[in-house]
Amino acid sequence: AQSVTQLGSHVSVSEGALVLLRCNYSSSVPPYLFWYVQYPNQGLQLLLKYTSAATLVKGINGFEAEFKKSETSFHLTKPSAHMSDAAEYFCAVREAGRRALTFGSGTRLQVQP
């Protein structure tokens, strides 16, 4: 079964600084990969997804993620953090042939003024 590991349950950055949230997956076959964001007391919203078309994926709100097969990673980045980026971020994987997602444990991003 697929699994997803998110390194760092909490990440704190200053406003304007680079955001880097780490995600590694376990699979011998490249899966479909996703990043979701959850704002307080809300459901999850899709940020971006990798489905083998391009290794660098751009999402909403200035986020992007790069799929690196050799490192089995799909890290999420944003060049300049904004206060409104404070939220919890989840990496997720979907196995080919299956519909449901397997989620990582989440990383809470705090943005300091």
Added chain:
Amino acid sequence: NAGVTQTPKFRVLKTGQSMTLLCAQDMNHEYMYWYRQDPGMGLRLIHYSVGEGTTAKGEVPDGYNVSRLKKQNFLLGLESAAPSQTSVYFCASSPPDTDTIYFGEGSWLTVV
């Protein structure tokens, strides 16, 4: 456009009580899911459905039952609630032709 709607949003149950969470989607999606979210554990799949009248077990199905009698509704039942079922429950749905899953806003359940 309501999307995915969950009711109730908040509920407190006593151990041993039963209850049903209702999920409704107005996007004509084939697939529906129930997840639970616990601190430090992300979201874990409880049950899912690939179409009206079908259901399947996910990662953590014990203690829950589901039904999909109508395409737009997916019900999650707790027959005898336990404190370990205190959690935030998320319903989600997706169409068959994309990878995008749409989530409801969550239902906070406390079992005392």
